[in-house]
Amino acid sequence: MPESRPHRLSFTTTCSLDQVRPAARRLSEFLRTAGCPGEAMAECEMALVEACNNAVIHAVGQTAPVRIEIVAEPGAVTMEITDHTPGFPWPQPPTLPGPEVENGRGLFLITAVMDEVEYIRGSRQNTLRLRKLL
């Protein structure tokens, strides 16, 4: 990051798969403006998409928006994705399913491209905190 001042972006997105890619594009534009390197930007985009997909797909019976907070600073990008799903026990570590299985790769991908992953499961909301070192 060329500047020492942290850049911050915070927004909510509708609990819909159609809104995941627009949210990722918003992240990319923000990181581009902040001077984030291209490879790290693509990996942050991948992790955000997988996190938001999970938040939407597991939001059975509720439509509360997903909240996204991003801080870009010299040396790191931090993203927090907060949903209102029942949540789930985070696998330690997430593993790949068999090659013929059609789902279940999202958490593996998130941990593969992020340097720090913390899942805080609450009674009313859950926050996934992701950190990418630059």
Place this chain on the structure above:
Amino acid sequence: MKIDIQGDTLRISGLKELGAAESNHFRDEARAAMGKDQRNLEIDLSQTSFVDSCGLGALIALHKTACSRNGVVRLMNPKPSVSQILQLTRMHRIFEIVNA
């Protein structure tokens, strides 16, 4: 998305993104376009800027369809960001990936 048939191969091109929002539609369109004579799928990823795990799921579903007909799925010219997700998830083990 553009679909062409050439002999025993269904060719798909013009995919801009293959994410959760469009993966089911993509899978169903491809399957519906496969006639009884098509057993292979050739998917041009040269214009595809993004694939997520749901998009991978659609590709795996098509792989299973092709396998049931003794065919294969070829992924043509994926961009670096798409190659990365294919490698991370070891999809290069089940798909033919062609960089021409």
